[in-house]
Amino acid sequence: MNVSGWSSGSGVRGDRYGRESGVPTAGAADPTRRWAVASVAFVVGAMALRLYWIAGGRWAYTACDRTALVDPAGGCGADRVEALPFWAGWGAVGVGVALAMAVVCAVRFAGRRFAATPSWAAAALLLVVAFPLHLLFEIPAAVAGRPSDWRDLGARLALVAGGVLFAGLANASGPPRPPLAAGYRPVPRWTRLWAYVAVALPVVGWAVPHALWVLDVPFGISERELDDIQQNLSTPTGVAITLVPPLAGLLVLGLVQRWGQQFPRWVPGLRGRPVPRLLALIPAGVVALALVTYGVLSVAVFVGRLVTGELRWSDVGEGWAVAATLLVFLGWGVSLGVTTTGYALATGRVRNADARRSA
Numbered sequence: 001m002n003v004s005g006w007s008s009g010s011g012v013r014g015d016r017y018g019r020e021s022g023v024p025t026a027g028a029a030d031p032t033r034r035w036a037v038a039s040v041a042f043v044v045g046a047m048a049l050r051l052y053w054i055a056g057g058r059w060a061y062t063a064c065d066r067t068a069l070v071d072p073a074g075g076c077g078a079d080r081v082e083a084l085p086f087w088a089g090w091g092a093v094g095v096g097v098a099l100a101m102a103v104v105c106a107v108r109f110a111g112r113r114f115a116a117t118p119s120w121a122a123a124a125l126l127l128v129v130a131f132p133l134h135l136l137f138e139i140p141a142a143v144a145g146r147p148s149d150w151r152d153l154g155a156r157l158a159l160v161a162g163g164v165l166f167a168g169l170a171n172a173s174g175p176p177r178p179p180l181a182a183g184y185r186p187v188p189r190w191t192r193l194w195a196y197v198a199v200a201l202p203v204v205g206w207a208v209p210h211a212l213w214v215l216d217v218p219f220g221i222s223e224r225e226l227d228d229i230q231q232n233l234s235t236p237t238g239v240a241i242t243l244v245p246p247l248a249g250l251l252v253l254g255l256v257q258r259w260g261q262q263f264p265r266w267v268p269g270l271r272g273r274p275v276p277r278l279l280a281l282i283p284a285g286v287v288a289l290a291l292v293t294y295g296v297l298s299v300a301v302f303v304g305r306l307v308t309g310e311l312r313w314s315d316v317g318e319g320w321a322v323a324a325t326l327l328v329f330l331g332w333g334v335s336l337g338v339t340t341t342g343y344a345l346a347t348g349r350v351r352n353a354d355a356r357r358s359a
Contacts, residue, residue: 032110035169039103039119042162047096054089061088062151072149098122102166106173119170123163127286128293130159140240146233160286167282184258191342195256198335202249205328207242209321214238220321248287252336255280255343277347281340288337295330302326 053061064076071077102118109115135156142148212219214235218226233241254260260280263270302323305311316323 031172032107032169035165035172036103036107039162039165039169040100042158042165043096043099043103046158046162047093050089050092050096053084054093060151060154062149062155064149064152072147075149075151078151095125099162099166103169106169110173111175113175116170116174119166119173123166123170124289126159126163126166127289130156130163131290131294135160140237140244143240146237163286164282168278171278184261185346187256187342187346191339191346192256194335194338194342195252198252198332198339199246199249201328201332201335202245205325205332207246209325210238210242214242220324221319225319225322249332252284252339255284255339260343261347277344281344284336284340284343288333288340291329291333292337293333295326295333298326299330 049060052059058075058078058081061078061081062072062075063078063081064070064072099122102122106115106119135153138148138153142150142153209219213221213226213229214233216226216230221229229238259275261275263273263275265271302311306313306316
């Protein structure tokens with residue numbers, strides 16, 4: 001299949017996967033093109049902003065260290081930054097060029113086996129760099145009044161949007177897939193078990209200890225750490241940080257319930273209609289990737305501090321709840337990832353052998 005969507009030498013229009021239909025259709029390649037245009041707009045905008053920073057501008061740039069925010073509203077002195085970090089400047093421009101090449105590959109080779117591979121890699125890169133798990137905690141805290149670096153949050157949201165665009169491009173430009181089975185497809189039993197783990201972990205491993213800390217109970221931490229929490233965390237912010245993760249975790253049940261595949265009857269205009277797979281798979285996959293990445297990196301840093309002696313085992317024993325939280329994130333990400341895989345397998349089954357032959 002070429003870029004225009006016309007079958008080579010046939011004079012008839014092919015569908016989005018290059019199959020000849022014999023009927024001219026003007027919009028056969030439109031899904032790939034629309035996603036490609038949106039992805040290019042994202043890349044051009046991101047590269048233009050980086051070039052603006054390289055030229056000396058500092059609009060939307062932040063110099064804040066998220067572990068020690070000082071004047072977050074002003075970007076922590078962004079206007080006074082003279083030497084732009086490599087990955088904020090030319091390094092990001094180089095990544096933008098690679099992203100543009102992924103778009104060209106997706107459009108040029110749409111429908112072929114490996115056409116979507118660069119776009120999937122680009123989506124994963126953008127979503128990992130965005131680290132959306134940070135948004136899950138920081139945005140509720142910012143809304144509750146905690147000083148926050150809105151420039152950083154905006155940049156992360158933009159990267160998440162870019163990751164979603166490239167995932168859509170990869171999905172549209174990939175090889176043909178067999179038709180999906182109609183109606184509700186039950187997920188395997190092991191998927192349900194992992195889903196329950198993914199729901200329970202943020203409640204037991206996050207909400208419970210944080211709720212106790214908000215209530216001034218030193219559960220698994222020292223009195224000094226509790227005093228720091230009470231001084232730096234207002235009650236509304238503490239409540240928001242405590243409740244958001246377990247409430248968000250409840251959405252995992254949609255991956256193993258009927259309402260995750262078909263809109264409930266009480267949803268106006270959508271009742272009974274199938275839920276688009278990507279509407280469930282992309283958010284779940286993004287969060288799982290972010291959780292696993294954060295868990296692995298955090299555990300690696302934790303072990304490194306133990307090895308170098310910066311952290312002692314006696315300190316771990318005194319504040320074991322903090323160390324356990326790192327494992328909670330890792331386990332939460334793994335369980336969500338396995339559940340998402342089960343959902344993808346269940347909803348990707350073809351209806352019958354005839355459907356397989358027609359594919």
